[in-house]
Each structure stands twice: as structure tokens, then as C-alpha cells.
Amino acid sequence: MGVEGIGASVVRKEDRRFITGKGRYVDDIKLVGLTHAHFIRSPHAHARVKSIDSSAAMKMPGVVGVLTGQQIVDDKVGNLICGWAITSKDGSPMKMGAWPAMAPETVRFVGQAVAVVIAETKNQARDAAEAVVVDYEELQAVPDIRAAIKPGAPQLHPEAPGNVVYDWHIGDEAAVKGTFSRAANVVTLDLTNNRLVPNAMEPRAAVAEYDAAEEHYTLHTTSQNPHVARLVLSAFYNIAPEHKLRVVAPDVGGGFGSKIYIYPEEMVALWASKKVGRPIKWTSDRTEAFLTDHHGRDHISKAEMAFDKDNKILGLRVKTHANFGAYMSLFSSAVPTYLYATLLSGQYVIPAIYAEVMGVYTNTTPVDAYRGAGRPEASYLLERMIETAARQLKVDPTELRRKNFITAFPYQTPVIMAYDVGDFGASLDAAMKAIDYAGFAGRKAKAKSEGKLRGIGVSCYIEACGIAPSKAVGSLGAGVGLWESAEVRVNPVGTIEILTGSHSHGQGHETTFAQLISERLGVPISQVQIVHGDTDKVQFGMGTYGSRSLTVGGTAIIKAMEKVEAKAKKIAAHALEASERDIVIENGEFKVTGTDKSIALPMVALAAYTAHNLPDGMEPGLKETAFYDPTNFTFPAGAYICELEVDPGTGKTSFVNFVAADDFGRLINPMIVEGQVHGGLAQGIGQALLEGAVYDSNGQPVTASFMDYAMPRADDLPSFKLSHTTTLCPGNPLGVKGCGEAGAIGASAAVINAITDAIGNNKLEMPATPDRVWHAIHGKAQ
């Protein structure tokens, strides 16, 4: 390993611009002639749009135009799509209602846009929006899952009778039934997975520009996947063909899934920029973000687990209802199916699993992938179930886990996934040691003497990252392939540009990917530039989500590097009059083994581009491309243990310790990996203790600002104790697994298991606010 190669915690290359205020986010962009958009949004959860009168607004100062949903329909801009087709149990395709970018007739959630005002300044657009008169006829709203599936419930979309998008299942129902009939013990659990708002700190934004001379559009947008955005905007929304549309995602301030999707505002900005003949900027405010950024989670589940007399798990049966909100977002259909139910085996040998998932429409903001996407819901269900079982069976929860751990790999679960490698006992050992699990009873007794209720909670998660291979996901209904591309350009002076189809919005790719090059060539990372986020610069790529960037995108870089190195070795061998087989690369030089002959990388690069003395028949240049399609997911896994105290007088929870032992395979930059874990844990803990999107019975969001949606703040969280165990992923040459979502997947069960342990009452839902915890201690309804 070089000082900046694999395994080195080098500080990030990208940091200097951020800490000096020189980051370039979408809202920072200014263009000559720029106008500003403000959307007029429905105040009702469900209503018919009877009329829109913009005549007064058009006369307001600075107004350039007011455009409505009917106009976008008339111009044949396509409806928003869902990119993953799910088939119901009965073989029928999922049932979807149409979703125009601005509603011409019916609005189905508070915040849905019906019109947009374009004006010279942002304030003028806001002022004029006040003067647009929209006449609504209110309809009865469906605020949540229970209301949606009630017989006689109001219908959101005529295409989806009973508000049901699909009724899907996986696994062997008969086999599971058999395990329950011969079970010595059955454990049941009802739980809710609370709805969350992603809340990346940078609000979404778009700057759209139409060049009439070239008939060409440019969109700067807050995207995790600019090429996917261009594809969807071209192929489905009819904005412009791909070669006439450039999408740029510059510095993006966090995503967590919410910036995967191509939103109505981006479509409208592009469409309107041609209509008004001026560039347009739209920047979401925070309340708009609460109303329109796609939310996460929102499940209601019933689970049953069968055990034999030796406490071995026999079977698992799960029935889940998932809330999709008012429309089917881009990947929403896959989240509670193939990203959720396929993880229900967890770290355990479960001979038979059967899961049913019913996805429903409600008059709420659309729901899609949010950090973890389905896997946090699976992990939470399973880890609360194991903890509940341990209490019911009166065994130590760590022992019950160990007894049922998968220990032989590869392991085929009954729900599609084939785990390649892992050592679940090792991570549990590491976490138990870090928290002094053996000493907990003594600490609990001491806390009790001080009037505090102390609890400990374990969560052993496994997840699946880097969805793959493309052929398999295609057979399951995905509308896209999930490979990644890379291009390595060695410039004539020996500096290196890596163009990647993945996108960094905080993950540190500019450093981690440069370290991969430093490792192979022995050059400093300052010689390497990572280029991403611009469809004019980078060839088609799939972007960043599902903890895929290093495992899939990093491997694509390695594959392209292998080609570059092979060619460079030929050039070096030719120049040094040696055999290509004898050339090794060390410290930026190509050396002939066993001799003192060498040639430096810049000289090899220069030779490639001058082409004065290349081997016969060789093309000039030193640039290679690779597309990499993985053979399997990667399976990060680990053990989290939380120790906390509850004040029985107030219901307030205080952390004593939180330890995490993760297995991410090989770590490229441990500092960055740990940062990812910290952030994930914070979101998992946020879900457990603080966060929850709340709607009233009319579908009005009650939590639409940071005043009433509790974001985790510095004094809500502990410092974390992290450690790593390692089994190298056999599926990629780096041996790496994804690390971006693990914390959010594993943390919430650890927290709730700890609180329920402390208070001696297993009936507790997230977020476990002091009010809920107090009532769980002292009785009365939650």
C-alpha cells in the first residue's frame, strides 16, 4: 500500500472547496437573463381543480408567464413513470394511475403543483403566485394505509380499485404453514415502520436553459444520477432527445435516495424555459421539500416466527402493507418487494419464509427509496422479532441469534438472495466485547439503584448492496440495467482523469476513487482528477444509490485501469526493449524486473500521444473504457449494540453507549467509511427516537418544517464506537462491500430493543418519543 493507496485514511481532496465556501451547488448558479419559478401547490390532500385564473397575476410586476397543468398535458409532456414493474400474486400487472407533472384535473396530495409562475425575481414570482386564483372542489381524502384499505374508502385512481397497486408475495406459503403446524413455539409481532422525510440539507433545485439556435437544453439539477435523469426526461417525458439535452449535477448537498428521482419541477423548468424563452431557476424551500421530496418507509406489518423445541427457527410469515402515497415514484414499487422481502432471512437459517406485501395509494406525498430502502424495514422487523422471541423463550438474545446464525457460505436463502460470504459471529463478538456485554447486568442494577431504567439492545443486520446482475434484476421487472461505466484517460503529461458514471453527493468519491489509482500506479492522488455528474463529459452511467458506487463503479474503474495498464506496459516494453511480461509498475514507473531499466509514466503517456515510436499496429493514445456488470449483490453485515437509560419520570431516553461492528470487506479509506457509518447510525437513531412524518385525518401534513419534524441534532446523539471485522467480498476484485446504508439499516432495532428491555414492555412504536415511552412504562394507550 502506498501512503495514499488502499487502506489509507487520507483527508479528502474535495474538502478545500467546501470549507472555504467555494462549493458549487445548483442554487449558486447564475445565468444571464435568468428568471425564477414559483409553483402553485394544492392546499388540499384530494380535490378537483375546477379553474385556474391567472389574469391578475399576469399583470403583476416582473411576471414573465403563468403556466398550468393543462398546458403541459396539451404540449404532450409525458406523465411521470415508475421504472420497476411488479406482478401481483394473481399474475396481474401493478395498477397505476396517471401522474402529470402539474395536475390538470385532480390533486391527490398537499403540495402537488397545479401551475407555475415565472418572473424576473424570486420575490416577484412569489408575490404573483398569491394572485393566482385556483378554484378547488374538495374530495374526501385517504390519509393512511388503514383508511386506504377500508371497504368503501374514497378511490384515488380509477385504475387501482380499492387503492391497491399490487398484492405481491414471495416464498413458499405451504412450507411455512407446515413449519407452524409442527412448531414448539410461535412468536408474533405487530409493528409499524414510521414514515420519514429524507431532508438532505441542500433543498432540491433546478436551473434550466434552452438554446434556440442549437435546439438544445441544459439542466443543472440536484441529482444522484444525471444520466438516468436525461434518459427519463428524453425517452418518457418527451422534453428533448438525449443528444439535445445535457444534465449536470454539480456539487449536490446530500441525497439519501431523495435525489434519485426525476421530479415534476425539473420537467416543468425545462419545458417552461423553451416556452418563455428564458433560463429558469427553481429552488425548493424547506416546506416544499417536506411536501414534495419523496418520503421513505411507512409500513404496517404482522410477523410470526416458528421455533422448534431447541429454539431453532423453523419458519417466518410476514404480512406487510406499504404506503406509496398518491403516485408511484420511480423505484417505489421495488422498495417494499425486492429490496425488503428478499432480506427477511437476515443473518439466520430460516428454512421457510413467506411474505405478502400489499402496496396502497393514499393522499400523501409519494414514497420511494430512502437510505436503506426496504432493508431497514426488513432488518427492523426481523431484529425486533428475534429480541421478542428471546424474551418469550427466556433465553439471552445474543445466544438465540448465535444458535440460528448462518455459518456456511455461500448460503441460498428461501427469498432469492444468495449470500456469498460473512462471519456473523465475529461481528457480534466484536460488538459485545466493545460494550462489555457481560458486565451489563451489574450496570443495570446500579442504574436501578439510582432510579434509572437501563436497557441493552442488539441488532444484527445484513443488507444487499449494488443491486445486480442486470439480467437478474431485469427478470424481476426492473426497467434499467444496474451496471456502471468508467473511463480512464491518461493525459500526454501523465496526469490522470477518471470519468465515472457514479455521482458523489457527500460520499468522497473524488478521494476514494483517486486512491484506487494511487494504489495501482504509485502516483499521488493529486495527479488524479475524478470527473462525474455531467452528461456532456461522462459516458452513460447509472449514478449513486444502494451503496453501489465503490462495489460497482469502483470495479468499473479497475477494469478500465487494467486495459490502460496492459497497453502502457506494451509501450514501456517497446521503449525499454524488454519483454512485456517483465514490466512491473512501481511508484509511477514502469520497470523491467531484475534490472535498473525503467521509464516513468509521463514518458509512457507522451509516447502514446506522440506516436513516434509505438509497437507496430498500436493505436495512439492512452485511454480506456469499461462497463462492469456485477455477478451478485454484496452483503455487508454487522452487529450494533445500544445501551441506554430511561428516566421513568419523564420517559426521556439517554444514550450510555452505542457500538457498531461492521463487515464491509476491504476498506479503501477507513476514515470515509466510518463517516458513512456515523451518518447512517444517526438516521437510524433518528427514526427510532425522533423522526416521523405525521398527517391528520384530512391528509394535511402536520410535520412540514424543522419546527415540527424532529431532525437529529448534535445533542440528541452519542459518539459512536466503531470496529470492523473482515470477510472479503469474492464478487469483485477489490473485495469491497457497500457501506453507505448499513447504519440506517441496523440502528433503529438496536435502539428500540434497548428501550423495551429497559422498560419491560415490548409494545412500543417508533419514534419512541418521551411521551410514548412514558405511556409504555405507566400504562394507557400510546
Place this chain on the structure above:
Amino acid sequence: MSRVELKINGNAVSVDVEDRTLLVHLLRENLNLTGTHVGCDTSQCGACTVHIDGRAVKSCTVLAGQAAGSSVTSIEGIAKGDELHPMQAAFRDNHGLQCGYCTPGMIMSAIDIAHRYGGKLDEETVRHELEGNICRCTGYHNIVKSVLDAAGRMKVLQAAE
């Protein structure tokens, strides 16, 4: 419209703005100092934190006119040329940032905290004092580490001066 005269990062500026213009918009829109960010509408997130006459203030809570006559420092004004402020360096060295969006406000708040507490900072105090700045990426772990590290560096610098 009103004319507002104030000092920004040591330079005297005079700008004509609408009366309802917030200080953060003066910085971002009129002066192109886009390092100061807007993350919410309710003065909760702290991404817009700057210093007014040496004290950390959320620039979305202040009308540009209210800042007239004062000396404002934004994230662009704390390094000495190429030499980073110790707080900036500590955030980089301790991986105290990921997406970078909350970072300018976080650093401006943290400098104020370090000044107010001198060398007497501990983890609990830092966490309590940072309550007005929201970060969604880091889980605050490395931010707390950065602030404690920088407070130490600043103390050493002060002693040297």
C-alpha cells in the same frame, strides 16, 4: 429599495436592496458570496450562519438593513489567503464534513463557540452549543471531534500571539 452600507469580510460595501431582503440573500444574490447557504425557512438549520461584529448569527433571521453599519464575516472571509482558519483545517483533518452544505454555517458557529469557551470545551458542551446547526450526513461525531480539535489549535495560536 434602501441603500445598505456595511463591511463584509473587511471590505466596505454599499448595496441597494428591497427592504424585505434578508442578510443571507444580500450575501448570496447581491454579492455572490454563495458559501453561505439556505437550508430551511424557519431559522432552524444554521446553514446560513455568519458573524456579525464577531458573534455567530443566522443570516436568515436578519434583514439586510438591520446589518447596516456592522461588520459581517462569512465563510469566505476566515482564511488568511491560502492559510486555512484552524477550524476549517480541523474540519478537513477530522472528516467533519461530507456533502459540505451545512459546513460553512457549522464552521462559523463552531468558531464562535471556541471563542466563547476558550480552552474549556468538552464534548457535552459542543453538542449542546451546536444544537442550532443541523447536519444530515455526519451524525455529528466527526463535527464534535473537529470542534474540540480546533479549539485546542486556536488556544495554542492565542498563546503564541
